[in-house]
Each structure stands twice: as structure tokens, then as C-alpha cells.
Amino acid sequence: MLLSASFANAKEEEKKQTLQEEITEYVYHHVQDSHDFSLFSTKDKKTGEKIYYGFPLPVILVDEGLKFFMSSKLDHGKKVVESSGKYYKLYHGKIYETNQEGKMSYDEKGEVTNLKPLDLSITKSVFSILLVSMLMFMLFTSLAKSYKENNQIAKGVGRFFEPIVILIRDEIAIPSIGENNYKKYMSFLLTLFFFIWFLNLLGLSPLGVNVTGNIAVTFGLALITFLITNLTANKTYWKHIFWMPGVPVWLKPLLAPIELLGVFIKPFSLMIRLYANILAGHIVLYSLIGLIFIFKNLVGSSLSLVLVFFISIIEVLVALLQAYIFTLLSALYFGFAVQEDDH
């Protein structure tokens, strides 16, 4: 009797472990980029295989010429795709070169040693970025036109966006960059703000894309800020880095390497901040949703549902806040770059 009870307990424990593992896998699958746009998946009751609902995206590979096929051919890693004499297989979200049977080879540490072709696919993130860019282009060009037609007065959705544009100009650009120079940075700052904001909000939608929580995307954004800062910088900026005025001469060579390091740390922190905030938000939300399935009773599950609701609301705030902070800090860095010598 006792034995059977403990056996049942152990079995339950085992089942719980697999559920937790499944949730962990699900969360990690969600935060990573993928080659297809799957909205949700179910399990086939008989075979236990996953069935995905969504649509495929094009795969573009550079491997002795351009290879092009739809990701539905890969069938979530189950099938091997043949393209002009070479075979490809999807393995843990990455495309590897393989043979006809789809054999994967591993080294002693268990890492895959198959060759990886240069992957320029339109992945989920790339697709979302293109979508948001197109949306922004259409929205803001039509807004600009509506001003011309309507005697310079905002109408329709412009009434919502005008205060935000004014806020970025009056609260971010002018105080941090200065009256004289702010105009040439405005277009970038506005693009940056709306791009990050829209992508963050898209990430919170049930589409389940995680674009700004991808370090490659935030690296790209931070790289543009870095290039603009350093390419538009004036003499004063470089003088403050390599030969800091106003400090004793013996201190100047000591300060130069620190200041030079700061040039790289600033965009690096921008990159990490946005990436980590959004990624952490997504993981917390998904883990709390996973708790519903772990509790499996009314009190625990409804509690975690309420928690998910509140965290979602906080994430909407974070989406705006992170876009604001990225824009504000970029503007501050531009401000350092064009500062006039006033002492």
C-alpha cells in the first residue's frame, strides 16, 4: 500500500518534470527567431507529434550560389531539402548542410559539426521588421500629406501622433542636443522611437514575435546610433576624448583610454538594455502563463492569470518606456557629439 502510494507520487513527480521541461522548451522556442510564422501548435493525440498552424516564410541561403525555397519544405526539421545538389536540414532553429538521409554529426561536447550555409532568410523577426517598416512608411507619409491638404492642422490619427512627435522634439531633442543642431537628428530620433515602440507592442500581441528582444536587432539599432554619434562629432568632442581640457597635464593621458572605452560602452549599454528588458519581460510573461498549467487548480491558476494580466499592463508601459529611454540616451549622445566649446 505504502509502496504503491510512493510509486504513484514518483510517477506524478516525473510527469510534473516533463510538463516543466515542456514549458521551458516552449518559452525558449518563443524567444528565439524561427524560419516560419507559426501562431500556435497542437499535439496529435495518437502519435504525439506536434502540428503547427501558421504560414511558411522564404528561406534564402548563400552556398555556392543563391538557394531559395519556402520553409514549409523543411517541415520543422523533419524533412531534408534538396536544392541544386545540396541537402539542408533544420536543426534547433538553424539550417545545416547535410546528406541525403539528413545525418547530423557531433563532436565530443555534443555540438553539431555540420557545415552551416550563410543564412539570409526572411525569418520571423525579419518579416516583422519589414511589416512594421511598411506600416510606419504608409502611416507617416499619409500623415505628412494630410497636413498639406488640411491647412497644416492634424486630422484623424494625426491628432494622436502629433503630441508624441512634439514631445520628442521639445522634451528630448532640444534639451539634449540644443537649439542649433537638433534638426538634423530629428528624423532619426523619431524613426527610432516609433520603430522600437511599434516592435515592442507587436511583441506583446498574440502574434508572439520577439524582435526587440533579439540581440542582433538591438545591435543594429545601437550601431546606427554609434555611427551617427561619431561621424557627426565635432572637434570639441574628440578633444574631450583624447586631451580632456581642464584637468592637470599628467591626468590627460590617463583619461584618454577611459574616455575612448566610453565611446564603445555607451552604444553597448543601449544594446543590452533594450534586449534584456524585452527578453526578460517575455520570459516572465510566458513563465507565468506556464504556471497556470502547473498549478492545475482553481485558486493557483486564477491567481497566476491575474498576475499575467498585471504584468501584461506593466509590459505595455515598459514597451513605451524602453523606446523613450533608447531615444533619450541616443539624443544625449548626439548632444555630446555636437557640444560647442564654452569654457
Add this chain to the structure above:
Amino acid sequence: MEIPKIIGAGLAIIGVGIGIGGIGRGAMEAIGRQPDASNTILVAAIVLAALVEGIAFAALFAVN
């Protein structure tokens, strides 16, 4: 070796929590004293909070 790492990250995050709390308190007190300057104070406070927050993320990445 796994446990000390996690504890260290937790300590770092507690420190960040105290730091951001301090910034918030300072900002609120400053607004209380000078309600007219609330815009400037809030912007500065958000920037500082964002900078301190970076340390929490650094700690989280060190664990991974």
C-alpha cells in the same frame, strides 16, 4: 559552483533595487520641494534608473 553565482547575482539585484528606490525617493522629494521642475526631475530620474538597471542585467547575464 552554481550556488554562489546565483547568490551573487541576487545580491547585485538587491543592490540595484535599493539604488533605484533611492533614485525614486530623491526624485519624489525633489518634486515635492519644487513641483514646477517635475518634468526635468522625472527625465533625469528615468535616465539614472535606466543606467542603474543595466547592472541588474549584467548580473543576470553573468549567471547564464
